[in-house]
Amino acid sequence: DADVTQTPRNRITKTGKRIMLECSQTKGHDRMYWYRQDPGLGLRLIYYSFDVKDINKGEISDGYSVSRQAQAKFSLSLESAIPNQTALYFCATSSARGYHEQYFGPGTRLTVT
Amino acid sequence: AQTVTQSQPEMSVQEAETVTLSCTYDTSENNYYLFWYKQPPSRQMILVIRQEAYKQQNATENRFSVNFQKAAKSFSLKISDSQLGDTAMYFCAFSIHSGTYKYIFGTGTRLKVLA
Numbered sequence: 001d002a003d004v005t006q007t008p009r010n011r012i013t014k015t016g017k018r019i020m021l022e023c024s025q026t027k028g029h030d031r032m033y034w035y036r037q038d039p040g041l042g043l044r045l046i047y048y049s050f051d052v053k054d055i056n057k058g059e060i061s062d063g064y065s066v067s068r069q070a071q072a073k074f075s076l077s078l079e080s081a082i083p084n085q086t087a088l089y090f091c092a093t094s095s096a097r098g099y100h101e102q103y104f105g106p107g108t109r110l111t112v113t
Numbered sequence: 114a115q116t117v118t119q120s121q122p123e124m125s126v127q128e129a130e131t132v133t134l135s136c137t138y139d140t141s142e143n144n145y146y147l148f149w150y151k152q153p154p155s156r157q158m159i160l161v162i163r164q165e166a167y168k169q170q171n172a173t174e175n176r177f178s179v180n181f182q183k184a185a186k187s188f189s190l191k192i193s194d195s196q197l198g199d200t201a202m203y204f205c206a207f208s209i210h211s212g213t214y215k216y217i218f219g220t221g222t223r224l225k226v227l228a
Contacts (some may be wrong), residue, residue, distance in 0.1 A: 042218040104158035
C-alpha cells in the first residue's frame with residue numbers, strides 16, 4: 001500500500017464550484033504539505049502544516065484553504081474554483097528530523113472548465 | 114529572494130553513458146538542505162539524492178552523485194551508466210528551516226535516455 005495517498009486522482013469541475021482534495025499518510029510524519037505543479041514552473045508550495053494545530057501559508061495560498069483533521073490527514077479546498085487553478089496537485093509529508101526530504105503522493109490532476 | 118535555477122530544459126543521453134544536470138541556487142542562509150527529485154511519466158515524485166549544506170563531501174546513491182560547490186551555489190547531478198528507466202523530469206530543490214520555512218523547487222530538466 002502507498003505511504004501517501006491522494007483522492008481523487010483526477011477531477012474535472014466547473015468554475016465557481018467548491019472542491020476538496022484529500023491526502024492521507026501512513027508514514028507517521030508530523031509534517032504535511034500541498035503543492036501545485038504547472039508546466040514550466042516546477043512545484044510551488046500552497047500550504048504546510050508542521051502538526052495538527054499548526055497551519056502556514058506557502059508561496060501561493062490565495063484562493064485555497066486547508067484543514068488538518070488528524071496527524072495523518074490534510075485536505076486542500078478550493079472554495080470557488082477558477083480556470084487558472086487547473087494544475088497537478090501534490091501532497092507531501094516529511095519527518096521533523098533528519099534531512100527533511102519529502103515523500104509525495106501520486107498527485108491529483110484538477111481541471112477547472 | 115531564494116531561487117533555484119535549472120538552465121537545461123531538456124537533455125538526452127545514450128543508454129550506458131554519463132550525463133550531468135545543472136542546478137544553481139541563491140540564498141543568504143548558511144544552513145540548508147539540497148535535493149534532486151525525479152518525476153517519471155507516471156508523475157510520481159521520487160527522491161533521488163540529498164545533501165546537507167554543511168557537509169563538504171558530495172553525496173552518492175548508486176549511479177547518482179552530486180557535485181556540490183557551496184561557494185558557487187551549485188548542485189549538479191551526475192547520472193552514470195544511464196538506463197532507459199532514468200527517463201524523467203528531474204527537479205532540483207532546497208529547503209531552509211530557520212525563520213520562515215521554505216522549500217523551493219527549480220523548473221525541472223526533462224531527461225530522455227536513448228536506446
